Each structure stands twice: as structure tokens, then as C-alpha cells.
Amino acid sequence: MKNSSEKNKLKWHFWIFFIPVFLWILLMFILPHADLVRLSFLTSDFVGKAVPTFQNYTNFFTEPIYWLTFVRTAVFSIVVTLIDLAIALPVAFFIAKVIGVRYRGLILILTMLPFWVSGMIRVYGWITMLRESGVVNSFLIKTGIADTPFQMIYNDASMVLCLSYVTILYMIIPIIGVMDSLDDSLIEAAYDLGANKLLIWFKIIIPHCVPGIISGSIVVFMYAMGSYLTPALVGGKNSLWFTQQIYNQFIHYFNWNQGAAFGMLLLVLSSLIIIITLKLSKQKLNEVVAK
Amino acid sequence: MIRSLPNTKVYTGCYKLAIYFYFALMFSPLVIVAVLAFNDSVFTSLPWEGFTLDWFVANGPDRVGFFHDSRNINGVITSFNTAIFVSILTVIVGTLAAFLFEQEEFVGKKYLFFLFIAPLVVPGVILGISILSFSNSLSMFIEGIVGIENSTSSSLHMKILSPGFWLVILGQSTYITPFVTLVVIARLKRFDRTLEEAAYNLGANRFEVIWYITLRFLSPAMIAGGAVAFVLSFDNFNTTLFLVGSNPTMPITLFTQVRDGSTPVVNAISVLIITAVCIVAAINLFLADRKAKKSGR
Amino acid sequence: MNHIDLSVKNIVKKFGDFTAVDNVSFEVEDGDFFSILGPSGCGKTTLLRMIAGFYGQTSGVIEIGGQNMAAVEPNKRPVNLIFQHLALFPMMNVKENVAFGLKRRGEKGKVVYDKVDAMLERVGLPGFGERKIEELSGGQKQRVAIARSLIMKPTVLLLDEPLGALDLKLREHMKVELKKLQAEVGTTFVYITHDQSEAMVMSDYVAVMNEGRFEQIDTPQNLYKAPKSAFVAQFVGDNNKFTGILRLESNGNFIETEDNLKLKINQTVDMGDGERVEMYIRPEATIINPPETETFNSISTVVKAILFDGANSRLLVAIEGGRKELLVSLPQNRQYDNIKVKDTIQVGWDLSSSVCFKETGVKTYEEFE
Numbered sequence: 001m002k003n004s005s006e007k008n009k010l011k012w013h014f015w016i017f018f019i020p021v022f023l024w025i026l027l028m029f030i031l032p033h034a035d036l037v038r039l040s041f042l043t044s045d046f047v048g049k050a051v052p053t054f055q056n057y058t059n060f061f062t063e064p065i066y067w068l069t070f071v072r073t074a075v076f077s078i079v080v081t082l083i084d085l086a087i088a089l090p091v092a093f094f095i096a097k098v099i100g101v102r103y104r105g106l107i108l109i110l111t112m113l114p115f116w117v118s119g120m121i122r123v124y125g126w127i128t129m130l131r132e133s134g135v136v137n138s139f140l141i142k143t144g145i146a147d148t149p150f151q152m153i154y155n156d157a158s159m160v161l162c163l164s165y166v167t168i169l170y171m172i173i174p175i176i177g178v179m180d181s182l183d184d185s186l187i188e189a190a191y192d193l194g195a196n197k198l199l200i201w202f203k204i205i206i207p208h209c210v211p212g213i214i215s216g217s218i219v220v221f222m223y224a225m226g227s228y229l230t231p232a233l234v235g236g237k238n239s240l241w242f243t244q245q246i247y248n249q250f251i252h253y254f255n256w257n258q259g260a261a262f263g264m265l266l267l268v269l270s271s272l273i274i275i276i277t278l279k280l281s282k283q284k285l286n287e288v289v290a291k
Numbered sequence: 292m293i294r295s296l297p298n299t300k301v302y303t304g305c306y307k308l309a310i311y312f313y314f315a316l317m318f319s320p321l322v323i324v325a326v327l328a329f330n331d332s333v334f335t336s337l338p339w340e341g342f343t344l345d346w347f348v349a350n351g352p353d354r355v356g357f358f359h360d361s362r363n364i365n366g367v368i369t370s371f372n373t374a375i376f377v378s379i380l381t382v383i384v385g386t387l388a389a390f391l392f393e394q395e396e397f398v399g400k401k402y403l404f405f406l407f408i409a410p411l412v413v414p415g416v417i418l419g420i421s422i423l424s425f426s427n428s429l430s431m432f433i434e435g436i437v438g439i440e441n442s443t444s445s446s447l448h449m450k451i452l453s454p455g456f457w458l459v460i461l462g463q464s465t466y467i468t469p470f471v472t473l474v475v476i477a478r479l480k481r482f483d484r485t486l487e488e489a490a491y492n493l494g495a496n497r498f499e500v501i502w503y504i505t506l507r508f509l510s511p512a513m514i515a516g517g518a519v520a521f522v523l524s525f526d527n528f529n530t531t532l533f534l535v536g537s538n539p540t541m542p543i544t545l546f547t548q549v550r551d552g553s554t555p556v557v558n559a560i561s562v563l564i565i566t567a568v569c570i571v572a573a574i575n576l577f578l579a580d581r582k583a584k585k586s587g588r
Numbered sequence: 589m590n591h592i593d594l595s596v597k598n599i600v601k602k603f604g605d606f607t608a609v610d611n612v613s614f615e616v617e618d619g620d621f622f623s624i625l626g627p628s629g630c631g632k633t634t635l636l637r638m639i640a641g642f643y644g645q646t647s648g649v650i651e652i653g654g655q656n657m658a659a660v661e662p663n664k665r666p667v668n669l670i671f672q673h674l675a676l677f678p679m680m681n682v683k684e685n686v687a688f689g690l691k692r693r694g695e696k697g698k699v700v701y702d703k704v705d706a707m708l709e710r711v712g713l714p715g716f717g718e719r720k721i722e723e724l725s726g727g728q729k730q731r732v733a734i735a736r737s738l739i740m741k742p743t744v745l746l747l748d749e750p751l752g753a754l755d756l757k758l759r760e761h762m763k764v765e766l767k768k769l770q771a772e773v774g775t776t777f778v779y780i781t782h783d784q785s786e787a788m789v790m791s792d793y794v795a796v797m798n799e800g801r802f803e804q805i806d807t808p809q810n811l812y813k814a815p816k817s818a819f820v821a822q823f824v825g826d827n828n829k830f831t832g833i834l835r836l837e838s839n840g841n842f843i844e845t846e847d848n849l850k851l852k853i854n855q856t857v858d859m860g861d862g863e864r865v866e867m868y869i870r871p872e873a874t875i876i877n878p879p880e881t882e883t884f885n886s887i888s889t890v891v892k893a894i895l896f897d898g899a900n901s902r903l904l905v906a907i908e909g910g911r912k913e914l915l916v917s918l919p920q921n922r923q924y925d926n927i928k929v930k931d932t933i934q935v936g937w938d939l940s941s942s943v944c945f946k947e948t949g950v951k952t953y954e955e956f957e
Contacts, residue, residue, distance in 0.1 A: 013497050017391035024384050025406050028465040032421035035428050087313065094310050105579050109572050114317045116568040118526045120542040121561045124549050125320020128327060128335055128558075135323050138337035165320075191296050218412065226414025229528050229542075233549060243416045243529070250420055250533060260424060263417045274412065488642055489675035491663040493689030493740065503688070507679040 033267075039260035056261030066245060066262070070269065073242040076156065077224035080163045081171075081217050087164070088171035088216065093205070095172075096179035097187075108176075115169045123230050126162050127153060130234075154236040162230045167223050171216035178212030179205070214281050218274050225270050242266055325565055328558035335555050346559040357559040366544035367560070369456070370525050373540055376460045377467060377524040378517040384464070385471030385516055386509065390501075392472075393479045408469040415466055415529030422462040423533045426452040455536030462534045467523045471516035478512035479505075592654070593618045593776040594639070594744045599648030601634050608634040610800035611648075616744070616778060616793075621770050623787035624780045626797030627823070632780040635797075636746050639778065640669045653743040663692075668737035670747040674729055676721045682708070682732050683717035689740045707739045711769070726754050730762060738773060747779040751786060763789050784824050788812070796820045818866050818945040827868040828914045831947060836861040843867050843944070847910030851885050854939040864947040869937050871902055871915040876924060878936030886936035889914065891929050903927065905935060 043053040060066045091111075099107055114122060129135045130152035137149035152158060182205065190200050206213070231241035246266065249259030327335050331343035333354070349356040357363055392404050410418055430452040451457045482505065490500045506513075528542045535543055541560070548557055594616040601609040608631045616622040624632045637643045639650055641662030650657045652666055668689070677685050686704045695703075701717075708716055711731040716724075724732065730750060737745055751759045751766075767790045770777050781787050787794045788808040795805040796819070804816045815821035822829070832845035834857065843851045843865060851867065859865065878884045889905035892913065901918040916935050918924055927933065 013501075014391075014395050014397070017387050017395060018397070020384065021388045021391050021407070022403070024388075024468070025403065028422070028461065028468075029406060029410060032418075032425035032465075035425040036417070036421040039424050090306070091310065091313055094306070098306070105576060105583075109576055110314060111317075113568060113572050114321060116522055116571070117321060117561075117565055118542055118545070120526075120528060120545045120549075121324060121564060122320060124545070124553075124557060124561065125324045127549065128323055129320055131336075133334065133336040135327075135337055165317075188296065222412050222414060226416050226529060228416060228532060229546060233546070243414070246416055246420065247532070250423070256420075256424060259420060263420050266414060267417050270414065271412075483673075483675065485671050485673065485675040486677060488640075488662075489669070489671055489677070490688070490692075491642075491661075492640060492667075492669045493736065494663050494692040495688075496663055496692075499692060504677060504679070 036260045036263055039257050040264050041261075042257050044257070050257075056258050057265070059258065060261065060265055065240075069240050069245055070242050070265070072240070073225060074269070074273065076160060076163070077221050080160055080167060080224045081220045083160065083164045084168050084171040084220050085213065085217065087168060088175050089206075089209075092172050092175035092179055096176045097182075097184065111172060112169060119166050120229060122166055123162050123233055126158070126165065127234060130158055153234045156236065159231055159235040162234050163224050163227065166227075166230060167220045170219040170223060174212040174216040174219075175209055176212075178209045182208045210281060214277065218277065221273070222270060225266065321561075321565055324558050324561045328555055328562045330555065333554065335553060335558055346555040347562075354554075355556070357556050357563070360556055362544060363541075363556060363560060366539060366541040369538050370541040373456065373459055373463065374521045374524040377463050378520040380460065380464050381468045381471045381520040382513050382517045384468050386475050386506075386513060388468070388472045389475035389479050389509075390505075393476050407472070410466045411469045413466075415527070416533070418466050419462055419530040419533035422458065422465065422530070423454065426458055426461075453536065454534050456538060458534045458536075459531050459540065462530045463524050463527050466527070466530055467520045470523060471520050474516040474519060475509060475512045478509055482508055591618055592616070593620075593652065594622075594778060595649075595651040595654075596635075596639070597649040597651075599635070599638065599650065600646045601631070601638060601643060602646045607800055609638070609645075612797075612800070612802050613648075614795055614802065614805055616776055618776055619774050620792045621767070621777045621779065621790055623791040623794045624778070624797055625784055625787040625794050625823070626780075626782060628782055630797045631800040632782075632797050633748060636669070636748055636778070636780050639744070640667055640746055641665050666743040668740050668742040668745055670733050670737055670745070670750045672748045672750065672752060674733040674750065676729060676732055676736070678721050680721070681717065682713070682719045682721065682724070685721065685732060686717075686736045686739055689736065693740075703739060704735075707735045710773075711735045711738075727758050727762060730754070734766075734769065738775065742775065744776045744778055747777060749781050749783075751781075751783075759786075766790055788824070796823060798823070815868070815943060818868070818948045821868040821943055821945070826871050826915065828871060828874065830867040830869075830912070832865065832867070834859055834861060834863045834865045834944075845912065847907050847912050849887060849907065849910070851887075851942075852939055853942060853944055854883070855942070855944050857944060859946055865944050866947050867942055867944045869942040872917040873941035874914065874916045874935055874937050876903075876916060876918075876927075877934050883939050884936045885939065885942075886934050889916075889933060889935050891927060891931045891933060893929060894918070894927070905933065908932060 040056050041052055041054070042050045043055050045051050060070075095104065095107055095111065127134070131137075132149050132151045134152070136152065137146070140146040141149060186204055186208075187200055190204050195203065226243060228241065228243040228247060232244060235241060242262070243266070246259050246262045249255045249262060327337075328346055329342050329344070330337075330339055331341040331345065332338075345354045345356055347356045348358055350359040388407060392400065392407070430449060433452075451461075486504050486508070487500050490504045495503065526542065527540075528546070531540055531543060539547075545557055545560065548554075592615045596615070597613050599609055599612050600607065610631075612635060614622075624635065626632045634643060638645050639652075639657075641657065641660065655666075657665060677688065680688070683701065683704055686707060687700050690700045690703060704717065705714075708714055711734055713728060713731050713735070716728070716732075721729065721732070733750065751762050754762060763786055766777075770790070779787070779790065788811075791808055793805060794808055794811055796803045796811065798819050804811060804820045806814075806816075811820060811824045815824060821827050830843060830845050830849075830851060832843040832849075832851070835842040835844055835850075841853050841855075841857065843853060845851065853867065857865075878886050880886060888908040890908055891903055892906050893904040895902045895904060895915075895918075899920060901920055903916045903918050904913060905916055906913045914935065918927075
């Protein structure tokens with residue numbers, strides 16, 4: 001819609017935006033990941049020279065500890081996602097639809113407040129509560145419910161609890177977003193036509209919230225899959241997380257090639273799970289991320 | 292159900308109770324951490340031994356409070372400096388990207404945008420190792436050109452490319468820039484482009500239009516994006532883990548302390564951070580309230 | 589002093605296959621208030637944006653102040669534009685908005701703000717400099733937008749339906765204000781609108797635009813009295829429309845309508861006997877109980893409804909024994925107070941007040957059938 005002289009004039013500011021952004025993507029994303037791919041197909045031979053190999057990838061499938069850790073990580077991440085969803089739906093509904101406009105700002109801030117505090121400190125809070133000498137045990141003994149303290153962390157349950165705790169906001173916020181756009185009169189109409197509450201939830205509210213639910217689920221799932229701190233601090237000796245495998249390869253064994261291969265596997269497999277979810281729910285990544 | 296529908300008392304009561312319970316669950320770990328910071332005990336646990344400020348101010352020999360604990364102080368300072376640089380860098384790149392993806396048209400824009408926001412869904416650990424390995428490869432490449440003898444730890448490329456302050460900033464920024472960009476794009480979408488035309492019409496050139504009109508319109512989003520970047524950077528663990536040098540950021544120092552046995556100094560730091568967060572939240576609430584009153588007038 | 593400020597020659601604008609502006613030419617003299625009137629989508633906004641430089645033309649020449657604008661960027665043209673939604677900068681106060689253009693021109697210091705104060709005074713907003721844009725009323729915003737453009741002393745001021753967003757009362761008021769202001773400052777105005785009343789009240793000349801072309805450029809009076817096309821007849825003011833077959837007979841020319849009426853016309857037509865034609869007659873030229881003379885048409889009608897609207901009151905009548913309905917203005921001088929629905933009355937008009945065109949089938953939304 002512009003004439004040719006305008007088109008030429010528009011060029012210089014296009015390049016001012018394009019060049020830095022393109023270089024950014026190239027240097028900060030494309031090349032580092034390409035380098036990671038390159039590393040993952042290399043191994044050091046006995047004199048320390050890098051030679052190409054598939055060994056790093058075959059290791060993953062032949063050593064059960066590796067792929068079992070991955071499956072564990074994926075399954076628990078899905079569990080965390082589902083727990084978050086089950087809690088987030090009623091909480092988001094309360095904020096979006098039940099609470100009056102007057103208190104909405106306050107309760108939104110209260111919802112987000114714990115998440116502005118460093119994730120490290122939030123996990124530390126649960127440790128102080130749940131460990132053998134923790135506050136919950138003191139309380140149980142004092143009230144006589146238990147007579148000896150018992151260890152409530154360093155197991156899968158505490159790990160799932162803490163992961164759910166640190167990720168729940170990523171589920172609540174997008175769901176509030178879609179619930180806001182749900183017209184109250186739809187619920188009123190359904191009620192008026194004789195639907196009960198359960199039916200309203202499953203026929204009106206949840207179908208409307210699908211984009212927000214998918215968006216929240218992807219973020220929570222990826223966050224859980226990629227977290228290191230929580231499993232390392234509250235997971236048990238047997239609850240190894242896949243990111244710990246990567247960390248160990250990079251930092252402890254200094255085997256960057258194996259670590260790079262694990263990184264690529266985590267990226268590819270978790271992306272696959274997301275792509276399948278998106279395909280099944282007929283959503284698009286761009287739209288979901290923009291939520 | 293929504294307020295306009297009739298609800299039984301039991302239903303409403305249970306629902307409210309559940310919500311209270313949710314918020315109690317959200318806040319209890321933080322409250323307990325904060326309270327135990329003032330417990331006169333070397334263990335971060337009950338029983339309550341009395342009130343003390345030792346974990347903030349004590350200066351040896353038995354107890355070293357936060358203000359005299361150089362390791363933790365350094366961690367906080369490093370995190371603070373990192374967050375400031377990350378905010379500046381991500382706001383600059385994020386705003387440029389917002390202009391590029393919102394106002395310009397070019398072939399392949401969709402794909403470039405996808406690549407640009409991809410770090411949002413790439414696990415932070417992977418961003419960390421990819422930046423680590425690339426910077427390592429790059430510095431080896433540069434060494435190959437300038438010669439190993441010229442590559443002392445003080446030369447510029449070694450400063451930026453070996454694990455440490457600058458690499459942490461770059462690594463965090465890859466992950467944080469898309470957030471900032473989305474914040475800026477959201478506001479840019481609401482920008483009325485006839486304002487630009489009006490400015491052209493009054494004799495402004497493209498640079499003046501961006502400077503006087505578009506950027507001034509975007510400034511609230513740029514500030515908000517900077518704040519988001521600051522918080523994300525301050526909190527970042529996964530990417531940072533692989534890139535820290537001898538001066539780790541606060542989450543990393545806290546992590547090693549908690550893993551290897553902590554003292555209530557960790558609680559003291561938590562109190563300071565929780566207090567800072569509450570102050571910010573209060574200001575936020577106050578401003579929102581004033582704005583609501585103003586617009587309601 | 590009457591030199592040409594704006595000259596548009598054979599301008600064409602195509603968007604792909606669609607021709608938005610189709611070979612339009614016109615000239616605006618210094619100090620004129622020139623309006624371009626047309627329905628939405630007729631290409632008037634495209635034309636205005638080409639003059640402002642936001643669109644390049646496909647072909648043709650635009651000259652402003654005698655200078656060809658082909659290579660001149662929008663920010664260098666001696667024209668300023670009042671936008672439809674004004675496009676005041678919300679991030680600046682009134683003073684900064686008005687000073688914006690002067691500063692871009694490199695003017696600095698106190699001089700700028702002296703000019704701004706003088707201009708605000710001129711548009712009736714003295715002391716409003718520090719106000720924020722969102723604090724202003726609709727009419728005040730309008731004036732700020734005008735001040736912001738006029739301070740640039742443009743050769744031509746372009747206005748893109750700036751009154752469209754105002755409510756009716758304020759719009760009526762601003763029409764008069766704008767006209768007065770234009771007369772006072774003497775700047776050439778080019779005003780586009782779809783509201784014929786705005787165009788008629790304010791303009792020295794009005795161009796009626798339809799489907800990318802100018803149908804007629806004339807004074808408001810001539811547009812009203814002597815429309816040169818069926819479109820203009822329908823678009824400017826209200827009209828009753830008859831369609832029928834032209835009969836050229838020795839005792840005068842007639843139109844034979846579907847209801848078998850024979851309506852006399854005394855217009856000289858360059859059409860042949862038996863051609864299908866349209867005839868237009870305004871409600872206000874149609875009178876009740878016309879004199880039975882040779883220079884009048886007179887037809888018998890039945891009153892269907894009385895449309896009372898103060899000075900603009902009308903009768904809706906149907907031709908007796910037919911389906912065709914007409915609007916007839918109903919003077920509120922008590923003379924016709926006795927007329928009731930279902931009465932049979934004679935209506936008619938002076939032959940010189942009707943106009944006739946070859947049938948085009950053009951319909952405007954204002955057409956009444």
C-alpha cells in the first residue's frame with residue numbers, strides 16, 4: 001500500500017530493528033544449540049581427541065538408569081501439572097468470578113506475592129516445615145498426634161508437593177485470563193436452563209478455559225521437567241531428576257559430550273510431549289505462549 | 292458458582308474455607324521461615340528459644356549475622372548487579388524486537404518470532420549448558436586466532452566468555468528477553484498508529500516519531516518489562532547454575548548452604564527479601580488504588 | 589490573490605485490482621473551504637491521504653502551492669491533517685501537543701510557547717496549555733487538534749471527518765465554529781465528510797464523490813438546485829424519485845410512470861423518445877394544492893402518515909390508485925392543520941424544480957421507496 005519511495009525510506013529503520021534482533025537470536029539461541037548438537041555427537045578417544053560418535057545417545061537407551069530417570073521425570077512432571085490444574089481451577093474461578101471487584105486487586109497481589117520471593121527461599125520454607133526437626137513435627141509431637149518425629153522430606157511425595165507449590169502460579173494466571181473472558185450470562189443461562197453445578201463446570205467453564213489450561217499446563221510441565229533445585233533439595237536419594245543427570249555429566253564427570261546429548265534428549269522429548277499435547281488440543285504455540 | 296446464582300450456605304462456606312486454606316498453604320512456609328530468623332537458636336527449627344537479631348547483626352565469634360557474612364552479602368550484591376544489567380539489556384533487545392515483530396513486515400517473520408520466543412519453553416538447564424558450551428567453543432576459536440599467550444584471564448573475550456558475571460547476564464537474558472518482548476508487544480498492539488501519522492504530518496521524521504511518540508507511549512511497558520526482568524533474574528537458578536564463576540549469585544549461595552547445612556542466616560536473608568517484596572506489593576496496590584480512584588472520578 | 593493552493597490532476601489510486609480513486613481532478617483556490625462529500629468507501633479518505641502523502645498515487649499529479657508533491661515525504665509537505673479521531677498525543681499536555689510541529693521544525697525557546705499561547709487563545713482555549721488531553725471535552729479536543737495544525741501555517745489544512753465522533757448538538761455548534769474560524773484565519777480547508785449537512789453549511793465548494801469519481805464540483809446552492817447526476821440528486825438533500833419512460837411529444841415532454849401518471853417536464857433533454865428515465869423532485873419543492881396551471885404538475889394522492897418533526901414536518905402520501913409513495917413538506921403555518929390520514933389531497937410542483945436523468949439504477953441509502 002506504499003509507494004516505492006516510501007518503501008526505500010522505510011528500509012533503514014527496518015535494519016536497525018532487524019540486525020540486533022537477528023544477531024541476538026543467532027548468537028544466543030541458534031549457535032549455542034547448534035554447538036550443543038555438535039558436542040553431543042562427539043566423544044574423546046583415548047588420547048583426548050574429539051571423534052564423532054552416536055555413543056552418547058545409545059548410552060541413554062542402553063543404560064536403564066538414564067532412560068528410567070527420564071521416564072520418572074516426565075511422569076512426575078505430568079502429576080505435578082495435574083495437581084496444579086486441580087487446584088488452579090477453583091482458585092482462579094474464585095478470583096475471576098466470585099470475589100468482588102473491590103478486593104480483586106488485593107487478592108491478585110496476594111496470589112502473586114509468594115512467587116515474587118525467590119524460588120530457593122520458597123523451597124527452603126517447606127524444608128523447615130517438613131524435615132525431621134521441622135515445624136510440623138514439633139507441632140505433631142506437642143499436640144500428641146505423634147510421639148516420635150519422622151522425616152517428611154527426601155521422598156517423591158515431598159518433591160511433588162514442592163514442585164506443585166513453586167509452579168502453581170503459572171497455572172493460575174492464564175486460567176484467570178481465560179475465565180475473565182467468559183461471559184457470566186453463559187453460566188446464568190445454563191443454570192436457567194436447568195444445568196447443575198457439575199454440568200456447568202464440565203460443559204461451560206472448562207471448555208471455555210481450554211486455551212488457558214493448555215498454556216498453563218505447558219509452562220508448568222516444562223518448568224517441572226527443567227527444574228533442578230527442588231528435586232535436588234527435597235527429593236530423596238532415589239528420586240533422581242533428569243536435570244541432575246545433565247548437571248552430573250557437565251560438572252562432576254566433566255563429560256560435556258554426554259551432558260550435551262542428555263540436554264538434547266530432554267529438549268527433544270519434552271518438546272515432543274508438548275507438540276503432541278498441542279496437536280491433540282488443536283492449539284498453536286504462538287497463541288498459547290502469547291497468553 | 293458465580294455471585295448472581297443462588298448458592299447454599301454450606302457450599303459457599305466450604306468454597307471460602309478451601310480458598311483460605313490455599314492461601315494459608317501458600318504463605319505458611321514463608322511466614323515460618325521469617326519467624327525462625329528471629330529465633331535465638333543455632334538451628335532453624337522449633338522450639339522457640341527467645342527473640343534475637345543475632346542472625347542479622349551478630350559479628351562472631353559463635354554467630355555471624357547476615358550483615359557480617361561476606362559470602363551472603365556478596366551473593367546478594369552479585370544478584371543485584373546481575374539483575375540490573377539483565378533488566379537494561381533485555382529491555383533494549385525486547386523493545387527492538389517488539390518493534391521488529393509488531394511494526395515491520397518481512398519474509399519469514401513468523402519463523403523468526405518462533406525462534407525468538409522459543410527460550411520460553413526451553414528448560415533453563417539447557418539454555419545454561421548451550422551458552423556454556425558455545426562460549427567455551429567461541430573462546431577456543433578466538434584463542435586459535437589471537438594465540439593462547441594473548442588470552443590471559445584479563446583479556447576482554449575471556450572476561451565475557453568464561454563462566455562468571457557477564458556470562459550469567461547473557462545466559463539469563465536469553466531466557467528473560469522473550470518475557471520482556473511479550474510485555475512490550477502487548478502495549479505496542481494497543482498503540483494507535485494514527486498518532487505516528489499525526490507526528491509525520493507535523494514534520495517529524497521516523498526517528499523523532501519513535502522517540503517522542505512511540506517510546507513515550509511504550510515507557511510504562513518498558514518499565515514493567517524491566518521489573519519483570521529484574522525479578523526473573525534475581526530468582527534465576529537453572530541457567531545461572533552452569534554459568535557462575537567465583538562470585539555466585541544469591542540463589543546459588545543459598546542452595547549450597549541449604550544443601551550442606553544451613554544456619555538461620557538463610558532465614559535472615561529470606562526476611563529481607565520477603566520484606567522487600569511486600570513493600571513493592573504495597574506500593575503496587577497503592578498505585579493501582581489511586582489510579583482506580585482517579586479514573587472513577 | 590486568487591491563486592491555486594491545491595491542484596489535483598488525473599489522480600488514480602489502485603489497491604491491487606480495486607480502483608479506489610479513479611481519475612479525479614480538481615483545484616482549490618487560496619482561502620476556500622472545499623469539501624469532498626461522499627458515502628463511506630467512495631475513496632475520499634484515500635484521496636485525502638494521498639494529498640497528505642501517506643499513500644502514493646498510482647498515477648496523476650498533486651501540486652500544493654504550485655509545487656509538485658511527487659517526491660515530497662509526508663513530513664515535508666506544506667499540509668496538515670486533522671485526523672478523524674484527532675490523534676492528539678495522550679502522552680503530552682495541550683501545550684506540548686500544539687508545540688510539537690514547531691519544535692520539529694527546529695523552533696526553540698520562548699517564541700514557541702508564545703505562539704502556542706496565541707494559537708490557544710485564537711481557538712478559544714486560553715490558559716489550557718497545562719491540561720492533559722484526557723481531561724478535555726470532545727469539543728475542546730477538537731480545538732486542540734485544530735490549533736496543533738493551524739500553528740504550522742499550512743498552505744492547505746486537510747480535515748478527515750473530524751466532527752464524526754461528536755454528539756449531534758456539539759456537531760451543529762462546531763460546524764459554525766469551524767466555518768467562522770476558517771473565515772478568520774483564511775487558511776485553505778479541504779474537508780471530507782459523508783454528512784451532507786456539514787459539507788453544505790461550511791463549504792464554498794463541494795465535490796460529490798462516488799465510487800472513486802467526482803460526480804459534480806459546485807457551490808452548495810448549485811448542488812442542491814441543479815444536481816448534475818442522479819447520484820448527486822439522491823445524495824444531496826432528500827428527493828422523491830419517479831422512474832418511467834420518456835415521451836417527446838409536440839405539446840411538451842412527459843414521463844410515463846408505472847402508475848400510468850403522465851408527468852410534464854420542461855427540462856431540455858438530450859435523450860430520445862421511449863428511453864427509461866428517472867425524475868427527481870424535492871419534498872420541499874412539492875406543494876399541497878398546487879395552482880392548476882400549465883407550469884405545474886398536479887397529482888391526486890392519499891395521505892398515509894403525518895411525519896411531524898417541527899419545521900421539517902412532512903406528509904407521506906401515496907398516489908391514488910397506485911403504490912408509489914412521496915414525501916411532501918408540510919409547512920407549520922397552521923394552514924394544513926386539517927389534513928388527516930386517509931384524506932385525499934392534490935400535490936404538485938413547478939416544472940422547473942424537477943430534474944431528469946437517464947435511468948442508472950443508482951440507489952443511495954437515503955432513497956425512499
